[in-house]
Amino acid sequence: MSGKKNISIVLKSLKKLYPDPRLELNYRNAVELLVAVILSAQCTDERVNQVTVKLFQKYPIPRDFVDVPQEELEQDIRPTGFYRNKAKLLKACCQKLVRDFSGKVPKEIDQLVTLPGVGRKTAAMVLGNAFGIQQGIAVDTHVKRVVNRLNLSILAEVDKIEFELLELIPQEDWTLFSNAAILFGRRICQARKPLCPTCPFREWCPGVEK
Ligand code: SF4
Structure with missing residues (x-):
């Protein structure tokens, strides 16, 4: 499946997993x-x-x-x-x-x-x-790994990945997607040992570890 077809499934599942995804950094302004x-x-x-x-x-x-x-x-x-x-x-x-x-x-x-x-x-x-201003999608190491494994983007450079994602994801979801993908990458799709058996995308994810 292409990134376009998968993105709505991924967004829906991420929203279900993390209804109000926040950064884990503390700040007041x-x-x-x-x-x-x-x-x-x-x-x-x-x-x-x-x-x-x-x-x-x-x-x-x-x-x-x-x-x-x-x-x-x-x-x-x-x-x-x-x-x-x-x-x-x-x-x-x-x-x-x-x-x-x-x-x-x-x-x-x-x-x-x-x-x-x-x-x-x-x-x-x-x-x-x-x-609360959506002018881009923050692509960090977790977001990059998640979108690469899910084949939402096969690119390696974060700036290029971002511009692909900007085309795929509705603007109102740009921050939500980034924050949720960071949490998902930290908690489930981890770098060394992804928790594929518990992942909602395991049936079709090209990067799944059997
Ligand atoms: S199935 Fe595994 S590799 Fe694919 S997104 Fe889920 S945790 Fe990551």
Whole structure:
């Protein structure tokens, strides 16, 4: 079956499995979500959430990330890994937020992707979850694996996968699909050992493990 034929089945099942799929990162506003998503690269959401409890208290606004010495920020985010690079990105990102967007997260994907450390995945995730604005589909490693295994897209590059999905999925479901596919990829269609016997797509999934 082609991706087009399968997408309505997949969407229906994902909605049933996860009626209100939410990100597992903790945040109270768009800036916090942006910071958390940048920190989540190569790190678990659980670890990021541990770090952001104190981080968001210490740095409530983007200006705070700009003003702090790089080394101090590095130590504050160290447990998330790649902390030197992440500190650099956070400072540069917040600098642009302060300089060009009055310290606020812009609500246009074309503007969001001009921020250092922000690609389409992060931008779509922030817009969809912090503002309820559907301007893209966040394709992370889980979404990529799930859509590849289900043959919704056979492409390897996440940006190209996203543009295929944008054609297949109704716009009102873009954030829901991404959030639900992330949960499904974490809980059922896991990277090393997918739980195929319990999967609703096992009868027809081309990637099923027998
Ligand atoms: S059948 Fe297995 S490989 Fe296919 S989507 Fe389900 S868990 Fe993933």
